[in-house]
Amino acid sequence: MMTFCIPELNRSLEGSLKQKIDLKTKPIGALGDLESLALRIGLIQQSLSPSLNNPHILVFAGDHGIAKENLVNPYPQEVTYQMVMNFLEGGAAINVFARQHQLALEVIDAGVNHDFGDQPHLIHAKIAKGTANYLNGPAMTLAQCQQAMQKGAELVDQVYQRNCNVIGFGEMGISNTSSAALIMHTIMGLPLEDCVGKGTGANNSLQKTKLQTLDKVIHQHNRIDKKNPIQILSTFGGFEIAQLCGAMLQAASRGMIILVDGFITSAALLIAEAIDAHVLSYCIFTHCSDEKGHAAMLDHFKAIPLLQLGMRLGEGSGAALAYPIVASACAFLNEMASFDSAGVSKENQ
Ligand SMILES: O=C(O)c1ccc[n+]([C@@H]2O[C@H](COP(=O)([O-])O)[C@@H](O)[C@H]2O)c1
Numbered sequence: 037m038m039t040f041c042i043p044e045l046n047r048s049l050e051g052s053l054k055q056k057i058d059l060k061t062k063p064i065g066a067l068g069d070l071e072s073l074a075l076r077i078g079l080i081q082q083s084l085s086p087s088l089n090n091p092h093i094l095v096f097a098g099d100h101g102i103a104k105e106n107l108v109n110p111y112p113q114e115v116t117y118q119m120v121m122n123f124l125e126g127g128a129a130i131n132v133f134a135r136q137h138q139l140a141l142e143v144i145d146a147g148v149n150h151d152f153g154d155q156p157h158l159i160h161a162k163i164a165k166g167t168a169n170y171l172n173g174p175a176m177t178l179a180q181c182q183q184a185m186q187k188g189a190e191l192v193d194q195v196y197q198r199n200c201n202v203i204g205f206g207e208m209g210i211s212n213t214s215s216a217a218l219i220m221h222t223i224m225g226l227p228l229e230d231c232v233g234k235g236t237g238a239n240n241s242l243q244k245t246k247l248q249t250l251d252k253v254i255h256q257h258n259r260i261d262k263k264n265p266i267q268i269l270s271t272f273g274g275f276e277i278a279q280l281c282g283a284m285l286q287a288a289s290r291g292m293i294i295l296v297d298g299f300i301t302s303a304a305l306l307i308a309e310a311i312d313a314h315v316l317s318y319c320i321f322t323h324c325s326d327e328k329g330h331a332a333m334l335d336h337f338k339a340i341p342l343l344q345l346g347m348r349l350g351e352g353s354g355a356a357l358a359y360p361i362v363a364s365a366c367a368f369l370n371e372m373a374s375f376d377s378a379g380v381s382k383e384n385q
């Protein structure tokens with residue numbers, strides 16, 4: 037069993053960071069949420085002059101046994117590997133946004149049901165060619181789950197060793213909104229219908245079948261221990277979700293800034309939080325996805341997302357889009373003049 041050691045956020049610089057922010061040439065609080073963002077970045081890095089180094093987006097891809105039945109997913113399973121090829125060729129939304137904002141992008145085969153052969157730019161971390169169908173039993177064994185978490189952690193360490201201190205996580209996996217909904221329902225205890233949404237675009241009829249199918253899955257696994265996050269992850273998870281979970285825990289252990297994307301990455305974070313709640317201190321919630329359930333998840337994390345654009349794509353797209361805002365928070369803290377340095381008068385009330 038792997039262990040993570042996430043340091044509790046040291047708040048000793050909070051007062052001086054707040055003072056530095058308040059002394060910038062602006063009315064108190066006028067940079068709104070950018071100010072709390074700057075404070076969070078300073079606390080994570082334990083610095084009054086933080087810096088964002090070698091930002092990365094890691095996209096984990098995996099397939100799901102349930103997808104073959106077409107009961108929960110509008111798109112067929114092969115779209116997962118086809119989109120991985122698209123990522124490698126540079127044509128997906130995440131490629132465009134990562135290029136635009138100069139973010140390094142890594143694509144990981146966590147468990148896609150395809151032989152990619154020799155793809156030099158793909159990170160080969162396949163646990164198996166897709167999970168088992170959770171209608172019949174757990175999606176993966178405990179050993180596979182731990183192996184996946186370990187692999188996710190190792191990949192973060194490799195990026196950390198390249199001097200990266202800010203990392204966004206994305207995913208690709210047909211049917212993974214179903215895994216995320218099952219995890220959300222089990223951990224948060226909300227009714228299943230509040231957790232199940234349209235995913236890639238289920239129509240009303242498919243959404244009904246999706247809900248009925250996932251209700252069956254919940255009944256099938258009604259003896260699950262709701263206090264055992266690894267059991268929940270191995271029962272409902274995808275390999276990409278398990279790698280994300282290990283990756284997030286390791287990133288927090290290394291004191292990195294974590295950019296959380298949408299519904300599925302947030303479900304991975306629910307598991308990570310249940311393993312070590314300190315992980316949340318290192319997270320920046322980049323956007324509120326349009327997927328039903330994400331807003332409630334963000335409330336659970338007490339998160340104020342940076343963006344709300346009605347997006348429900350995944351791939352880390354929200355994290356990439358929000359990166360310039362995070363960079364601006366860091367930049368104003370470092371570069372803005374203070375009232376004293378610029379000779380501007382302070383308020384007189
Ligand atoms: O990130 C999100 O909030 C999000 C919301 C809906 C769908 N997705 C993406 O859509 C895929 C899963 O959708 P589905 O309908 O096959 O469960 C998967 O590849 C996700 O990246 C992602």
Ligand SMILES: Cc1cc2nc[nH]c2cc1C
Binds near residue numbers: 111209349350
């Ligand atoms: C085309 C397509 C692109 C995606 N990117 C993330 N999930 C996706 C699902 C589909 C179907």
